[in-house]
Amino acid sequence: MKIHVWRSLSLAIGVLVFSATLASAAQVEKFFDRHGNLVVQEKVERYKRRADEGTVFPVPPPPFSEGIFPCSDCHADMEPNPQRRDLVEMHDDIVLEHAEGQRWCLDCHNLNDRDKLRLVSGEEIPFTESYRLCGQCHGDKLRDWKVGIHGKRTGYWNGEKQYLLCAHCHNPHSPRFKSLQPLPPPVRPENLNRQGVVEASGHN
Ligand code: HEC
Ligand code: HEC
Ligand code: HEC
Numbered sequence: 001m002k003i004h005v006w007r008s009l010s011l012a013i014g015v016l017v018f019s020a021t022l023a024s025a026a027q028v029e030k031f032f033d034r035h036g037n038l039v040v041q042e043k044v045e046r047y048k049r050r051a052d053e054g055t056v057f058p059v060p061p062p063p064f065s066e067g068i069f070p071c072s073d074c075h076a077d078m079e080p081n082p083q084r085r086d087l088v089e090m091h092d093d094i095v096l097e098h099a100e101g102q103r104w105c106l107d108c109h110n111l112n113d114r115d116k117l118r119l120v121s122g123e124e125i126p127f128t129e130s131y132r133l134c135g136q137c138h139g140d141k142l143r144d145w146k147v148g149i150h151g152k153r154t155g156y157w158n159g160e161k162q163y164l165l166c167a168h169c170h171n172p173h174s175p176r177f178k179s180l181q182p183l184p185p186p187v188r189p190e191n192l193n194r195q196g197v198v199e200a201s202g203h204n
């Protein structure tokens with residue numbers, strides 16, 4: 001009888017000691033420093049990703065022309081026209097040079113609510129998330145943009161950041177950067193007279 005009590009008591013103590021070791025193991029972390037020495041230290045709190053991180057990025061307001069947004073100022077009272085055509089009454093300044101043979105305005109803009117963009121999935125997104133629209137086809141660029149390799153990101157490396165939208169740099173309707181016009185080199189000073197006028201000379 002006595003033996004039995006002792007056995008269960010030592011078992012209980014054993015369990016207690018074991019779980020105490022487990023608990024303390026969770027509080028320390030071990031790693032090798034850059035000299036190869038084993039370091040055992042108390043666990044430090046690391047920067048944690050927010051649940052919504054990866055889909056919503058802080059950006060400045062989209063670069064709209066003055067007075068064009070909200071689009072619904074005009075479009076709310078208009079019959080939407082999904083027909084591909086030359087626009088003449090409005091937006092005739094918009095020239096599509098972006099795989100234009102394969103698409104039309106309404107592949108990106110939303111037919112019934114013009115204040116929103118539209119993804120291929122049918123999801124409607126605000127203009128502040130237009131990078132998601134671009135990322136449907138330029139996934140590699142979007143991936144680079146998120147980690148600050150493409151485009152422009154400012155802020156803290158381990159904290160708050162701001163991003164420029166793709167549309168701050170690329171015109172969504174004609175995104176390719178136009179090549180610069182080559183110009184002649186500047187006139188050498190010895191070929192200028194006091195009035196800054198080019199003098200006839202053999203080499204300029
Ligand atoms: C590849 C997707 C795409 C296509 C195709 C497209 N747009 Fe856009 N459009 C955008 C995005 C993104 C913006 C938002 C730019 C910004 O953030 O300022 C925009 C902006 C606009 C604006 C506001 C322009 C301004 O001056 O601020 C108008 C108007 C517009 N689009 C009309 C059209 C029309 C009309 C067509 C078809 C002829 C068209 N879009 C085709 C993506 C597209
Ligand atoms: C000042 C009024 C006005 C504003 C603001 C305006 N639109 Fe329009 N939009 C028009 C008119 C008018 C047409 C028809 C043009 C035509 O048929 O020649 C049109 C046509 C379009 C079309 C072609 C499809 C259709 O339904 O006719 C698209 C796409 C479009 N607008 C997008 C936009 C977007 C996106 C914005 C906001 C960023 C915007 N518009 C702001 C007046 C406006
Ligand atoms: C539906 C697919 C699709 C979407 C959405 C799309 N693009 Fe494109 N983009 C293309 C294709 C295809 C080309 C190459 C053909 C061309 O340049 O006309 C291209 C070309 C480009 C180029 C030029 C690349 C070069 O070779 O110089 C840039 C920059 C660009 N897109 C940026 C954007 C931005 C910014 C957005 C969002 C506003 C966007 N794209 C949305 C399909 C897409």
Ligand code: HEC
Nearest residue numbers: 131134135138141142145150151152164165166168169177
């Ligand atoms: C800060 C400005 C900036 C922002 C923001 C930006 N880009 Fe660019 N992008 C550039 C420049 C500059 C180039 C190089 C243009 C060149 O070489 O002609 C470029 C090139 C590209 C190209 C062509 C690349 C190639 O291989 O030829 C694509 C596609 C593109 N960007 C898409 C995007 C998309 C999508 C986004 C948003 C997720 C974005 N860009 C955001 C400035 C920007």
